[in-house]
Amino acid sequence: MYGIEAITANNGWAISAVGITIVFSGLVLLSFVIAQLHKGLDLYENPQKIKGWFSLKKKPVKESDNSLETEGILLVLTEEQKEIAKQFALLVSTLEDHFSLPRLLELARISGVKNFHSNLNILLKSDILFPDKEGFFCWDQDLYIETISH
Protein backbone atom coordinates (compact mmCIF):
# COMPACT_ATOMS: atom_id res chain seq x y z
CA MET A 1 0.00 0.00 0.00
CA TYR A 2 1.22 3.47 -0.82
CA GLY A 3 0.01 7.08 -0.52
CA ILE A 4 -3.40 7.94 0.89
CA GLU A 5 -4.37 4.31 1.41
CA ALA A 6 -1.31 3.75 3.58
CA ILE A 7 -2.03 6.81 5.64
CA THR A 8 -5.62 5.74 6.17
CA ALA A 9 -4.70 2.19 7.08
CA ASN A 10 -2.22 3.27 9.73
CA ASN A 11 -4.36 5.97 11.46
CA GLY A 12 -2.27 8.68 9.84
CA TRP A 13 -5.09 11.22 9.80
CA ALA A 14 -5.78 10.85 13.49
CA ILE A 15 -2.09 11.18 14.29
CA SER A 16 -1.85 14.34 12.13
CA ALA A 17 -4.92 15.89 13.79
CA VAL A 18 -3.50 15.21 17.24
CA GLY A 19 -0.15 16.72 16.23
CA ILE A 20 -1.75 19.84 14.78
CA THR A 21 -3.90 20.24 17.88
CA ILE A 22 -0.91 19.92 20.20
CA VAL A 23 1.15 22.45 18.25
CA PHE A 24 -1.60 25.03 17.98
CA SER A 25 -2.64 24.61 21.60
CA GLY A 26 0.94 25.25 22.58
CA LEU A 27 1.09 28.35 20.43
CA VAL A 28 -2.17 29.72 21.86
CA LEU A 29 -0.97 29.08 25.41
CA LEU A 30 2.34 30.78 24.70
CA SER A 31 0.68 33.85 23.18
CA PHE A 32 -1.66 34.11 26.21
CA VAL A 33 1.28 33.93 28.61
CA ILE A 34 3.16 36.63 26.71
CA ALA A 35 0.06 38.86 26.59
CA GLN A 36 -0.43 38.61 30.37
CA LEU A 37 3.26 38.83 31.27
CA HIS A 38 3.03 42.55 32.04
CA LYS A 39 0.42 41.90 34.74
CA GLY A 40 2.61 39.27 36.33
CA LEU A 41 5.57 41.65 36.35
CA ASP A 42 3.37 44.39 37.81
CA LEU A 43 2.27 42.02 40.57
CA TYR A 44 5.90 41.10 41.22
CA GLU A 45 6.78 44.80 41.59
CA ASN A 46 3.68 45.64 43.68
CA PRO A 47 2.86 42.64 45.87
CA GLN A 48 0.50 44.75 48.01
CA LYS A 49 -2.01 44.37 45.18
CA ILE A 50 -2.57 40.77 46.28
CA LYS A 51 -3.88 42.14 49.60
CA GLY A 52 -6.28 44.32 47.64
CA TRP A 53 -7.91 41.24 46.13
CA PHE A 54 -8.97 40.05 49.57
CA SER A 55 -9.91 43.42 51.12
CA LEU A 56 -13.41 44.93 50.90
CA LYS A 57 -13.79 47.57 48.21
CA LYS A 58 -14.61 50.89 49.97
CA LYS A 59 -14.88 53.11 46.91
CA PRO A 60 -17.71 52.43 44.46
CA VAL A 61 -16.70 52.44 40.80
CA LYS A 62 -19.08 53.96 38.33
CA GLU A 63 -18.73 53.69 34.56
CA SER A 64 -20.15 56.13 32.10
CA ASP A 65 -19.90 56.84 28.37
CA ASN A 66 -17.56 59.67 29.18
CA SER A 67 -15.42 57.39 31.41
CA LEU A 68 -14.71 60.42 33.59
CA GLU A 69 -16.74 60.63 36.78
CA THR A 70 -15.93 62.79 39.76
CA GLU A 71 -17.93 63.56 42.93
CA GLY A 72 -15.47 61.73 45.20
CA ILE A 73 -15.48 58.35 43.44
CA LEU A 74 -12.73 56.59 41.57
CA LEU A 75 -12.31 57.71 37.98
CA VAL A 76 -12.65 55.08 35.30
CA LEU A 77 -10.16 55.67 32.53
CA THR A 78 -10.21 54.32 29.01
CA GLU A 79 -7.39 51.99 27.98
CA GLU A 80 -5.78 54.82 26.04
CA GLN A 81 -5.96 57.13 29.05
CA LYS A 82 -4.41 54.42 31.21
CA GLU A 83 -1.51 54.05 28.79
CA ILE A 84 -0.97 57.81 28.83
CA ALA A 85 -1.17 57.81 32.64
CA LYS A 86 1.62 55.23 32.62
CA GLN A 87 3.69 57.54 30.41
CA PHE A 88 3.15 60.34 32.91
CA ALA A 89 4.11 57.98 35.75
CA LEU A 90 7.40 57.28 33.97
CA LEU A 91 8.06 61.00 33.54
CA VAL A 92 7.20 61.70 37.19
CA SER A 93 9.65 59.00 38.27
CA THR A 94 12.45 61.17 36.83
CA LEU A 95 11.41 64.16 38.97
CA GLU A 96 11.59 64.96 42.68
CA ASP A 97 8.78 63.98 45.06
CA HIS A 98 7.56 67.60 44.94
CA PHE A 99 7.92 68.64 41.36
CA SER A 100 7.08 71.52 39.06
CA LEU A 101 3.88 70.90 37.12
CA PRO A 102 4.92 73.13 34.19
CA ARG A 103 8.13 71.06 34.04
CA LEU A 104 6.09 67.86 33.85
CA LEU A 105 3.95 69.38 31.12
CA GLU A 106 7.06 70.34 29.17
CA LEU A 107 8.51 66.84 29.55
CA ALA A 108 5.23 65.39 28.31
CA ARG A 109 5.35 67.68 25.28
CA ILE A 110 8.97 66.77 24.48
CA SER A 111 8.25 63.06 24.95
CA GLY A 112 5.39 63.20 22.47
CA VAL A 113 2.65 62.27 24.93
CA LYS A 114 -0.68 62.45 23.13
CA ASN A 115 -3.02 65.32 24.10
CA PHE A 116 -0.76 66.09 27.02
CA HIS A 117 -2.81 69.11 28.20
CA SER A 118 -6.09 67.18 28.42
CA ASN A 119 -4.48 64.12 29.92
CA LEU A 120 -2.64 66.15 32.53
CA ASN A 121 -6.01 67.67 33.40
CA ILE A 122 -7.50 64.19 33.81
CA LEU A 123 -4.73 63.27 36.25
CA LEU A 124 -5.41 66.46 38.20
CA LYS A 125 -9.15 65.79 38.32
CA SER A 126 -8.52 62.24 39.49
CA ASP A 127 -6.27 63.57 42.31
CA ILE A 128 -3.42 61.38 41.13
CA LEU A 129 -1.62 64.70 40.71
CA PHE A 130 -2.24 66.99 43.67
CA PRO A 131 -0.79 70.32 44.88
CA ASP A 132 1.41 70.54 47.96
CA LYS A 133 0.27 74.13 48.69
CA GLU A 134 3.83 75.37 48.18
CA GLY A 135 3.52 75.76 44.42
CA PHE A 136 4.66 72.23 43.59
CA PHE A 137 2.80 69.01 42.91
CA CYS A 138 2.99 65.40 44.05
CA TRP A 139 2.04 62.04 42.58
CA ASP A 140 -0.26 59.67 44.47
CA GLN A 141 1.17 56.28 43.50
CA ASP A 142 -1.46 54.28 45.41
CA LEU A 143 -4.34 56.10 43.76
CA TYR A 144 -2.64 55.76 40.39
CA ILE A 145 -2.33 51.98 40.79
CA GLU A 146 -5.91 51.72 41.95
CA THR A 147 -7.15 53.84 39.05
CA ILE A 148 -5.31 51.98 36.30
CA SER A 149 -6.19 48.58 37.64
CA HIS A 150 -9.94 49.23 37.22
Place this chain on the structure above:
Amino acid sequence: MLRTVFRASGAVFFSIDRKNKICLNDSFSGGAVHKTCNEDLMASISDVLKKSTIFNSLEEIDFQRIIPLFEQRELHTGDILSTAGNRAQYFFILESGALLLAMEDGKSVVLETPGDFIAMELLSDRGRYKTTMTVLEDGMVFGIHRLAFLELIQEDTLGAAAIMQAWQGYLDQTAPFAKNIADIDVPAIF
Protein backbone atom coordinates in the same frame (compact mmCIF):
# COMPACT_ATOMS: atom_id res chain seq x y z
CA MET B 1 -6.53 86.84 15.07
CA LEU B 2 -9.22 87.32 12.56
CA ARG B 3 -11.35 90.35 13.11
CA THR B 4 -14.44 90.86 11.04
CA VAL B 5 -16.49 93.99 11.16
CA PHE B 6 -20.03 94.12 9.85
CA ARG B 7 -22.22 97.05 9.13
CA ALA B 8 -25.68 96.06 8.00
CA SER B 9 -28.54 98.32 7.00
CA GLY B 10 -26.89 101.25 8.80
CA ALA B 11 -28.15 99.79 12.03
CA VAL B 12 -25.98 97.05 13.52
CA PHE B 13 -22.30 97.53 14.25
CA PHE B 14 -20.44 94.76 15.98
CA SER B 15 -17.05 93.10 15.82
CA ILE B 16 -16.21 89.46 16.16
CA ASP B 17 -12.75 88.25 17.01
CA ARG B 18 -13.19 84.68 15.83
CA LYS B 19 -10.36 83.22 17.80
CA ASN B 20 -10.83 84.78 21.18
CA LYS B 21 -13.74 86.99 21.99
CA ILE B 22 -17.21 87.96 21.04
CA CYS B 23 -18.31 91.43 22.02
CA LEU B 24 -20.85 93.99 21.05
CA ASN B 25 -19.76 97.55 20.58
CA ASP B 26 -22.61 99.76 19.55
CA SER B 27 -26.31 100.23 19.56
CA PHE B 28 -28.86 98.92 17.16
CA SER B 29 -31.80 101.08 16.36
CA GLY B 30 -34.06 98.06 16.06
CA GLY B 31 -32.97 96.87 19.47
CA ALA B 32 -33.98 93.19 19.42
CA VAL B 33 -30.86 91.29 18.37
CA HIS B 34 -28.32 93.43 20.20
CA LYS B 35 -30.39 93.61 23.35
CA THR B 36 -30.79 89.81 23.60
CA CYS B 37 -27.09 89.11 22.96
CA ASN B 38 -25.89 91.83 25.30
CA GLU B 39 -28.30 90.79 28.04
CA ASP B 40 -27.13 87.17 27.85
CA LEU B 41 -23.52 88.26 28.10
CA MET B 42 -24.24 90.58 31.03
CA ALA B 43 -26.16 87.79 32.74
CA SER B 44 -23.25 85.39 32.29
CA ILE B 45 -20.79 87.89 33.70
CA SER B 46 -23.10 88.64 36.58
CA ASP B 47 -23.44 84.91 37.38
CA VAL B 48 -19.71 84.40 37.45
CA LEU B 49 -19.08 87.49 39.56
CA LYS B 50 -21.64 86.28 42.09
CA LYS B 51 -19.90 82.90 42.27
CA SER B 52 -16.54 84.57 42.80
CA THR B 53 -15.37 84.96 46.41
CA ILE B 54 -13.70 88.22 45.32
CA PHE B 55 -16.82 89.94 44.02
CA ASN B 56 -19.82 88.24 45.60
CA SER B 57 -19.95 90.63 48.54
CA LEU B 58 -20.31 93.72 46.37
CA GLU B 59 -23.44 95.84 46.37
CA GLU B 60 -25.70 95.73 43.32
CA ILE B 61 -24.62 99.22 42.31
CA ASP B 62 -20.96 98.11 42.25
CA PHE B 63 -21.92 95.09 40.17
CA GLN B 64 -23.65 97.27 37.61
CA ARG B 65 -20.54 99.39 37.46
CA ILE B 66 -18.01 96.65 36.90
CA ILE B 67 -19.99 94.26 34.69
CA PRO B 68 -19.56 96.38 31.53
CA LEU B 69 -15.80 96.34 32.05
CA PHE B 70 -15.58 92.62 31.34
CA GLU B 71 -15.17 90.95 27.93
CA GLN B 72 -15.75 87.31 27.16
CA ARG B 73 -13.03 85.09 25.76
CA GLU B 74 -13.18 81.45 24.71
CA LEU B 75 -10.55 79.05 25.95
CA HIS B 76 -9.22 76.19 23.85
CA THR B 77 -7.04 73.41 25.27
CA GLY B 78 -3.38 74.24 24.75
CA ASP B 79 -3.90 77.98 24.28
CA ILE B 80 -1.50 80.34 26.01
CA LEU B 81 -3.52 83.10 27.59
CA SER B 82 -0.54 85.08 28.91
CA THR B 83 3.23 84.79 28.58
CA ALA B 84 5.61 85.81 31.34
CA GLY B 85 7.50 88.92 30.33
CA ASN B 86 4.84 90.32 28.01
CA ARG B 87 3.03 93.54 28.76
CA ALA B 88 0.15 92.87 31.14
CA GLN B 89 -3.12 94.00 29.63
CA TYR B 90 -5.87 91.99 31.26
CA PHE B 91 -6.92 90.30 34.43
CA PHE B 92 -9.27 87.35 34.11
CA ILE B 93 -12.12 85.65 35.88
CA LEU B 94 -12.79 82.03 35.06
CA GLU B 95 -16.25 80.97 33.97
CA SER B 96 -15.42 77.40 32.98
CA GLY B 97 -12.43 75.26 32.02
CA ALA B 98 -9.05 74.85 33.71
CA LEU B 99 -5.94 77.01 33.65
CA LEU B 100 -2.36 76.24 34.63
CA LEU B 101 -0.58 79.31 36.02
CA ALA B 102 3.16 78.77 35.74
CA MET B 103 5.08 81.18 37.97
CA GLU B 104 8.67 81.77 38.96
CA ASP B 105 10.96 79.02 40.25
CA GLY B 106 8.82 76.27 38.74
CA LYS B 107 5.90 77.00 41.03
CA SER B 108 2.39 76.81 39.70
CA VAL B 109 -1.26 76.64 40.53
CA VAL B 110 -4.21 75.13 38.66
CA LEU B 111 -7.48 77.04 38.69
CA GLU B 112 -10.69 75.33 37.65
CA THR B 113 -13.45 76.73 39.88
CA PRO B 114 -15.93 79.12 38.23
CA GLY B 115 -15.29 82.55 39.72
CA ASP B 116 -11.56 82.06 40.19
CA PHE B 117 -9.94 85.44 39.67
CA ILE B 118 -6.52 85.60 38.02
CA ALA B 119 -5.02 88.99 38.79
CA MET B 120 -2.42 90.97 40.72
CA GLU B 121 0.12 88.76 42.54
CA LEU B 122 -1.02 85.71 40.58
CA LEU B 123 -0.49 87.30 37.20
CA SER B 124 1.44 90.54 36.92
CA ASP B 125 4.27 92.61 38.33
CA ARG B 126 4.75 96.27 37.43
CA GLY B 127 2.89 96.11 34.17
CA ARG B 128 4.36 92.82 32.94
CA TYR B 129 2.91 89.34 33.13
CA LYS B 130 4.97 87.24 35.51
CA THR B 131 2.87 84.14 34.92
CA THR B 132 2.40 82.01 31.82
CA MET B 133 -1.17 80.79 31.65
CA THR B 134 -1.90 77.61 29.72
CA VAL B 135 -5.38 76.29 29.06
CA LEU B 136 -5.78 72.68 30.20
CA GLU B 137 -9.48 72.38 29.43
CA ASP B 138 -11.81 74.20 27.02
CA GLY B 139 -13.89 76.85 28.66
CA MET B 140 -14.53 80.56 28.97
CA VAL B 141 -13.04 83.51 30.81
CA PHE B 142 -14.04 87.14 31.22
CA GLY B 143 -11.23 89.63 30.88
CA ILE B 144 -11.07 93.04 32.50
CA HIS B 145 -8.53 95.58 31.40
CA ARG B 146 -5.76 95.72 33.96
CA LEU B 147 -5.68 99.49 34.28
CA ALA B 148 -9.46 99.70 34.62
CA PHE B 149 -9.40 97.20 37.46
CA LEU B 150 -6.47 98.84 39.24
CA GLU B 151 -8.23 102.18 38.97
CA LEU B 152 -11.31 100.61 40.50
CA ILE B 153 -9.57 99.14 43.53
CA GLN B 154 -7.61 102.29 44.25
CA GLU B 155 -10.81 104.24 44.81
CA ASP B 156 -11.70 105.08 48.35
CA THR B 157 -14.94 103.09 48.34
CA LEU B 158 -16.43 100.21 50.30
CA GLY B 159 -16.53 98.12 47.14
CA ALA B 160 -12.81 98.53 46.54
CA ALA B 161 -12.01 97.68 50.15
CA ALA B 162 -14.25 94.60 49.96
CA ILE B 163 -12.50 93.41 46.81
CA MET B 164 -9.02 93.80 48.30
CA GLN B 165 -9.98 92.10 51.53
CA ALA B 166 -11.57 89.20 49.68
CA TRP B 167 -8.52 89.00 47.44
CA GLN B 168 -6.19 88.47 50.40
CA GLY B 169 -8.37 85.63 51.69
CA TYR B 170 -8.58 84.09 48.22
CA LEU B 171 -4.82 84.26 47.78
CA ASP B 172 -4.25 82.64 51.19
CA GLN B 173 -6.35 79.73 50.08
CA THR B 174 -5.27 79.42 46.45
CA ALA B 175 -1.60 80.33 46.28
CA PRO B 176 -0.18 81.52 49.61
CA PHE B 177 3.34 81.20 48.20
CA ALA B 178 2.54 83.97 45.69
CA LYS B 179 1.48 86.49 48.31
CA ASN B 180 3.33 89.81 48.59
CA ILE B 181 4.47 91.09 51.97
CA ALA B 182 1.92 93.32 53.67
CA ASP B 183 3.66 96.68 53.76
CA ILE B 184 4.06 97.11 50.02
CA ASP B 185 1.59 99.43 48.30
CA VAL B 186 -0.08 96.44 46.74
CA PRO B 187 -2.21 97.87 43.89
CA ALA B 188 0.57 100.07 42.53
CA ILE B 189 2.98 97.26 41.85
CA PHE B 190 0.77 95.22 39.54
